Amino acid sequence: MSQKVQQGDTFESITATIPDGATQSGAIDMRGTAIFGVLLPSGFSGTQLTFQMSNDGGDTWVDVYEKDGTQFALTVAASRYVIVPVSDFPGAVTMRVLTNSAPSGDDEDVIIYTRTIG
Numbered sequence: 001m002s003q004k005v006q007q008g009d010t011f012e013s014i015t016a017t018i019p020d021g022a023t024q025s026g027a028i029d030m031r032g033t034a035i036f037g038v039l040l041p042s043g044f045s046g047t048q049l050t051f052q053m054s055n056d057g058g059d060t061w062v063d064v065y066e067k068d069g070t071q072f073a074l075t076v077a078a079s080r081y082v083i084v085p086v087s088d089f090p091g092a093v094t095m096r097v098l099t100n101s102a103p104s105g106d107d108e109d110v111i112i113y114t115r116t117i118g
């Protein structure tokens with residue numbers, strides 16, 4: 001289902017930092033927003049992003065899955081912008097980003113682009 005930009009929509013970028021040596025970002029507040037894109041930095045070392053969500057503020061995390069039962073994953077590379085269908089993350093209150101390869105030497109900032117919903 002495609003969603004059109006409507007008058008009054010606002011857009012925001014949220015930085016999800018994956019610390020040096022780690023494979024997941026900290027918690028990202030997604031209340032009132034829907035993700036539509038992800039921008040990877042030039043030095044990004046991973047090839048895949050997956051996501052976890054929490055509806056209790058980050059105490060309990062669950063992996064995000066597609067309707068067909070497969071884990072939602074984005075194939076990514078350094079210096080890429082990847083489109084995420086807005087309908088893929090309805091209802092997420094808190095989210096975090098996971099990568100299949102930990103950064104070595106520096107933190108990696110993944111930029112999450114969102115728009116307001118509601």
